[in-house]
Amino acid sequence: MSRLRVRALPAPLEAAVPVADPATVRPAPLTRDAIPGWFFRVDQEAFGHLLAAQTAAGRTGDILELGAYLGRSAVLLGDHLQPGERLTVCDLFDSEAGDAENAAEMTMSYRKTLTRTAFEANYLAFHAELPEIVQAPTSVLADGRIPAGSCRFVHIDASHLYEHVAGDIEVARAALADEGLVALDDYRSEHTPGVSAAVWQAVFTGGLKPVLLTPMKFYGTWGDAEAAQRTLLARDWRAEGYTVDEDAIAGARVVRLNRPAAAAPSAPSRSAPRRLALDLLPPIATRAVRRALRTARAVRGRSRVPSA
Template sequence: MATAHPTDRLPGELSDVPGWFPPLDQVLFTWLLDRQEAGGFRGDLLELGVYLGKSAILLGRHRQDGEHFTVCDLFGGEAPDGANRAETAKSYSSLTRQAFERNYLSFHPELPRVIEAPTSVISGEVAPKTCRFVHIDASHLYEHVHDDIGAAHEILLPDGIVVLDDFRSEHTPGVSVATWEAVLNRGLRPICLSTQKLYGTWGDPEAVQEELLEMLRGRSDVGLSVQHAAGHRLVRARSKGMREPEFPRSRHYVATAPEPVATSVSAPVPKRRRSPVRRVAVDLLPPVVTRAVRKGLRGRG
């Protein structure tokens, strides 16, 4: 009998969806998107690289009426070059479009626009200056990340936000090089840094940084520091035991009954009282006679 793959199980909660989307980044995504919406900032949403849909599910919750949400991924399809094929085979062998769509539809009534192709096609699929939020989490190869950042710059509205995943992981140096190159040479301005992601804009980050700092300073589950480098203010945030924020459960959620709690203590078993004859025998007679009396009494009882 075939063993069920973890991705075959329908998620009941966002935490059930496999993927790398820490609680801190869930909080930052939600806060930044809520801020845009509260300020009347409208625009489309885009995610490059979706894996099994964990961050896409959160993004989809923030699509407002009249906005579009587009995702782009190879989904195990043919990669554009040998290095990308090797990366896909190593890190994303379990990824299928079917698994992504099943997870996404567990939380939403309809899918986003799904482009099953290399992210290099995105500039021809999404119009320039139409998106308010772009999440880049596709290839870890420098050339691809460099081009994804360039595409995001074209697609984002002024003051739109781009999020770059794995910008400082030890196994993704290509992402690091492409990210800091964009900061130093391509006009990208950091808003904040989490353990995994850099949040940035090609607009002015000062106002959003000030509001973000105020929010983060009010939380006891966030470690915070501010540094300056190459003319940029770098707001660094890290989790201090942060739990995943609340998120609407999927339609597959089934509440589990709590374990019953014992409310009474079993009554002690009463000790067997010895008969008067037995007590006298034990107390007064020699041991040999006592054993004989006990044996006789057991035989009668």
């Protein structure tokens, strides 16, 4: 039987675990990719590589996720837990938000699908035991319940509102060990300017050092960014079909990682036999064939025009 560790929260933040209606419980996913969410392949690979490299280097520590949705990223984070480490997940799930703006965002994006019951079912489809769950606004973690310096990796994907994201970044900063890594979602989306503002404020005034950029996530550290980048680039991403580029932000190097877009289908061309035949005919015959083909296409075009 799995053990569920839920921290008691002070009223009115404490959230009772809702009793699920059996008629609305989703079946457990058969694969990780079947879990709904926006945790895409490039970030799945980046998470896995960085977490595995930490373990290979003997670096230990807890993992923290602020904002979990239905568990797609939490399942992967749970894959990398080592003995003695814990994963803590903080999310409102289906409890009420504490302010009007956050409530409006939840209603617009998540309210119909996000439930704690669904998250737990998805997680338990791949792990024997649930993570530690804090069902509350992520702001409650500012009370120090996550021991300072206890985490090696923090994933922030909760609110898109500037004030909340800025607070989540401070929670991450306090929770991370010296060489710990933080990943922030939606740092560049047009509908999430508050995330962008909080991220770049942390970079330019809060000492957060960029490590990696993907289309969806910003990865950074308050430790040695160059060491993290060496770890990242020890993998031959290009050989696996990824694009790898480098930029500089205020004199500091940052790596960009992406999968190339699928090539657009080319315009249909003549069949090879027809091209060969036209190439082998003498010029006068080729011109005659081309005129005949143009005439035939014109006749077919007129036949498709509906009569009045």
